[in-house]
Amino acid sequence: MKARVTVTLKSGILDPQGKAIEGALKSLGISGVASVRQGKVFDIEMEGGDPATAEAALKEAADKLLANTVIENYRVEIV
Structure with a gap:
């Protein structure tokens, strides 16, 4: 499954x-x-077929790696 994480200030x-x-x-x-x-x-x-699990994993990745949540917002989309 494909996903997109968009990070903005x-x-x-x-x-x-x-x-x-x-x-x-x-x-x-x-x-x-x-x-x-x-x-x-x-x-x-992402491997696997459960969109909810993939979204949860990507939110964790964004919180820990992809975005600086002090100054950035992010949006996770399963496409």
């Missing part, structure tokens, strides 16, 4: 990479960009 946390991307988009002439926030995406293939 919590609101209120400064995102210098997002600001740099925002500036680059504007310098390329792309209009209408109000703000940019960057994040990470992990596409993970």
Whole structure:
């Protein structure tokens, strides 16, 4: 089964990479960009067929490894 873990900075946390991307988009002439926030995406293939077990395991992985939960949020999706 396939899963996706998306990690993003919590609101209120400064995102210098997002600001740099925002500036680059504007310098390329792309209009209408109000703000940019960057994040990470992990596409993970899991063995087994129980989505609830896979989701629980991935939440544990995100808490312990994939995300810094002090400054980041994460979302686990079974796809």
